[in-house]
Amino acid sequence: MSETTRGPEDEVVRICQELIRIDSSNYGDGRADESEAAAYVVGMLREVGLEPVVVESAPGRPSVFARLTGADPSLPALCVHGHLDVVPANAADWQVDPFGGIERDGCIWGRGAVDMKGMNAMILATVRHLVRTGTIPPRDLVIGFFADEEAGGELGSHYVVDNHPEIFAGVGEAISEVGGYSVTLTGADGAPTRAYLLQTAEKGILWLRLTAHGRAGHGSVPNDENPIVRLAEAIARIDAHEWPREFIPSVQELLDGLSRITGIPYAGDLEPLLAQLGGAAGFVRGTLRDTANVTMLQAGYKHNVIPQDASASLDARFLPGHDETVLKSLHELAGDYVDIEILHQDIALQSPFSGSLVEAIAEALAAEDPGAEVLPYCLSGGTDNKALSKLGITGYGFAPLQLPADLDFAPMFHGIDERVPVESLRFGARVLHRLLRSY
Incomplete structure (x- = not known):
């Protein structure tokens, strides 16, 4: 040839x-x-x-x-x-x-x-x-x-x-x-239908460092200003926060298309519809709202020493137009004793x-x-x-x-x-x- x-x-x-x-x-x-x-x-x-x-x-x-x-x-x-x-x-x-x-x-x-x-x-x-x-x-x-x-x-x-x-x-x-x-996908008639997912949108990026401050001291002495505890409390608040759900145009069009092909409505529970996507459903779930996930932790240097600072890395992803509101919410959730530093930010x-x-x-x-x-x-x-x-x-x-x-x-x-x-x-x-x- x-x-x-x-x-x-x-x-x-x-x-x-x-x-x-x-x-x-x-x-x-x-x-x-x-x-x-x-x-x-x-x-x-x-x-x-x-x-x-x-x-x-x-x-x-x-x-x-x-x-x-x-x-x-x-x-x-x-x-x-x-x-x-x-x-x-x-x-x-x-x-x-x-x-x-x-x-x-x-x-x-x-x-x-x-x-x-x-x-x-x-x-x-x-x-x-x-x-x-x-x-x-x-x-x-x-x-x-x-x-x-x-x-x-x-x-x-x-x-x-x-x-x-x-x-x-x-x-x-x-x-x-x-x-x-x-x-x-399983079509409304029960027959398999292949659908190709064309990516028409992407969320914005906020890679952040959270740093909690407190009072250093001996590990045997009670300390109500322990930065590790303050950081853990901030992480728990961020993790528990329920970000509002919003369908941007690409998500709305995807859900409409999936519903048309499969015959599955999505007025309430989205899961039966998203389940049609297999592993790709995870990508779609991540686009229904803003997200913030802790990915790394750094704190302390010796078993019997309470450190002065503790930090965590946070990967936040925002829907178009949500960059300022997401950052504001994260500052509020982090609390008074935790600083937020932007390491990388990019647009949706x-x-x-x-x-x-x-x-x-x-x-x-x-x-x-x-x-x-x-x-x-x-x-x-x-x-x-x-x-x-x-x-x-x-x-x-x-x-x-x-x-x-x-x-x-x-x-x-x-x-x-x-x-x-x-x-x-x-x-x-x-x-x-x-x-x-x-x-």
């Missing part, structure tokens, strides 16, 4: 495996290095004649970009982007080497298979095929691979947008991760579930999976689309994967034994190729 007759699906699996074998773990405390992964991407792009641009925000923190010229320069360009870093993996917890990229039980296993070296492989395979075959897309395509997404993108997408906005000249829309995968996003790009996405999916539905949803986490929005770029999450009905896929994001089916990767490469060659 010649290079021009091979499709993107013919090399996407190999590329995914090779990317997984590059350990690009981001520990979120400055310990990260995407240079080997970036060099791999550069090599794959140069191999087909592209000359990528590399932007390094700090030593070992490169992002990679390439532009394909389209047939009509008057059309807004489309940015297709991924991130090179992954969250860490403890090998002892896994059934396989998390950086082995092995194929087992019809899946590619490893850290990043889902988030998001699988999508990176789809992008690379598709772009390489477009260039090898001389296919000119209708509009300019800006291809990007960012560093540092797993730590908020300060050394990745935000750095590039702030310091090199010219890379995105003319870009109007973007697609990236955490959308486009399928869920299998909302994009319309309409327009020519959404229509083109639906058409590309329908061509490979006739009869499937496309539904919008809001992501409880965040993506590099937040940074691109500062340039007026409308972002969507679309990493297309047709998944087996019995695969509990969504919990694999940052999870143990992360894996993606081989046939899902091949499907995704075909869909992405259809989209980029026609839109």
Whole structure:
């Protein structure tokens, strides 16, 4: 088979495996290095004649970009982007080497298979095929691979947008991760219906440090100003707080679509409807209201010493327009003896579930999976689309994967034994190729 007759699906699996074998773990405390992964991407792009641009925000923190010229320069360009870093993996917890990229039980296993070296492989395979075959897309395509997404993108997408906005000249829309995968629903007639979740919104981020202050002293002496107790009381109040439920447009449209397909009403209890989504229900539950979860604790230095301070890390996610009210509520819940420091803050996003790009996405999916539905949803986490929005770029999450009905896929994001089916990767490469060659 010649290079021009091979499709993107013919090399996407190999590329995914090779990317997984590059350990690009981001520990979120400055310990990260995407240079080997970036060099791999550069090599794959140069191999087909592209000359990528590399932007390094700090030593070992490169992002990679390439532009394909389209047939009509008057059309807004489309940015297709991924991130090179992954969250860490403890090998002892896994059934396989998390950086082995092995194929087992019809899946590619490893850290990043889902988030998001699988999508990176789809992008690379598709772009390489477009260039090898001389296919000119209708509009300019800006291809990007960012560093540092797993730590908020300060050394990745935000750095590039702030310091090199010219890379995105003319870009109007973007697609990236955490959308486009399928869920299998039980239709109102009892028949299975596949629906693809297109990410059209994402919550904002508040990463906070709570620090309680008190009086240091001997561990044997009663102390009514113990900062650990004050911190624990603040954490208990925050954890017990019931944030008001609110359906933003993407959530409302998702629930309406699910109810239409399944015939399950949701006037009161949402759980019967959400249960149709399997593991993806967790993402949706996280978008019904604002949330705040404690993720780390730091206090004390000796068993018989009451410390002067105690701190906790808090991951708060807010719905669009709720940033100020969430922060105000957290200050009130924390109380008088606890300070709140903002370590990282980023915006919430909302994009319309309409327009020519959404229509083109639906058409590309329908061509490979006739009869499937496309539904919008809001992501409880965040993506590099937040940074691109500062340039007026409308972002969507679309990493297309047709998944087996019995695969509990969504919990694999940052999870143990992360894996993606081989046939899902091949499907995704075909869909992405259809989209980029026609839109």
